[in-house]
Amino acid sequence: MSPYQTWQATPSITLEDDLLNTRDRLKQIGLSLFARHGYEATTLAQIASAAGIKKPSIYNHFDSKAALFLELSRDADDDMIALIDASLAEMADAPFEQRLRHLLQQCATFAYREHQGVFYKRFLLFPPHDLVAEAEAITEQGESRIDRRLLAFVQAGHRAGALRETLADDHFIAAFYCIIDGLLSETFMYERPELERRFEGVWSVFWTGVKAG
Template sequence: MNTRDRLKQIGLSLFARHGYEGTTLAQIATAAGIKKPSIYNHFDSKAALFLELSRDADDDLIALIDASLADMAAAPFEHRLRHLLQQCATFAYREHQGVFYKRFLLFPPQDLVTEAEAITEQGESRIDRRLVAFVQEGRRIGALRATLTDDHFVAAFYCVVDGLLSETFMYEKRELERRFEGVWSVFWAGVKAG
C-alpha cells in the first residue's frame, strides 16, 4: 500500500472514531509512521483528506447499490428490492467506513458544511437516478403499484434506509436484522402491486 492510501486508511479510522474535530494531522502522521509535514506531499490539508474520504464513501455506497442491483438482476423484483435495502442498511456496519459515513452524513464538520452538503447532494442525485430507473422497472413489470410515483418511492426508500442507519447507533447487528424484517414487511406491503 502506498503512503497516500495508508494515510487515507488511517484518516478514515481516526475520523470514524474521533470525528473531524477530534482528529489531528499529527495523529494521522504518527499512526502512519511519518512526520506531519510529509502529509502535505499527499494532501493540502486535513479538510482535503476528509473531503476526499467523504467522496470515497459516497462512491462506495453507489458501487454497493450498483453491485446489489447487478447481483440480483435475474431475481424476482421483490427479492431485488429487499436485497437492495439490506445492502444499504448493512453499509453502515462496515468497520470505519460505515461509522465515518454516518458521521459525515449526520454531523458534517462546521467549517466544511458547504462542501459536505455538495458531496451529499451529488451522491443523492446519483442514487436517485438509480432508484428512479428501478421503480420505473417495477411499475413496468407490474411488481409495484401503478400509482406509486418516482418521488414517493425514492422518499420512502430514503426514509427506510435513514431510519435503519439511525438504528445502527442504538442496536447491535442481530437486533437490527430482526427489526429489518418488520420494516421490510410494512415497506413491501406499501409499494407492491395488488
C-alpha cells in the same frame, strides 16, 4: 533459481509507488481516526504519527486535514454507489420483490463496514461545522446519482407489474431514503441482531405498501 535470480525477478518499488502507498496508508489511518474520534478531535499530527511519518510529509499528499476528510467523504459516497450497482447487477434476473429487499439490506448494512460505516454515518449525519457546505455538496451529488438509479429501478418495477399502479416514482424514492436513513441512524442505538430483527418489520410494512394488488 539462485537467490540472486529471485531478487532480480522481484519488481523494484519506485518513488512513485512509495508515494502512492503512503497516500493510501494515510487515507486508511485517517478513515479509522475520523470514524473513532470525529473530525474535530483528530489531528494531522496523530495521523502522521500513526503512519510513521513527520507531520509536514502529509502535505506531499494532502493540502490539509479538510482535504483528506473530503476525499474520504467522496470515497464513501462512491462506495455506496458501487454497493447499489453491485446489488442491482447481482439480482438482475431475480423477481422485483427480491431485488428490492436485497437492495435495502445492502444499503442498511453498509453502516457496519469497519471504520467506513461509522465514518459514513458521521459524514452524513454530523458533518464538521467548518465543512458543512462542502459536505452538503458531496451529499447532493451522491443523492443525484442514487436518484437516477432508483428512478430506473422503480420504473422497471412498474413495467414488471410488481408495484401498485398509483405509486408515484418520487414517493417510492422518498420512502426508500427514509428507510435507509432511519436504519443507518438506528445503528447508533442497536446491535446488529436487533437491527436485523427491526429490518424484518420495516420490510414487511414497506413491501405491503408498495406492491401491486
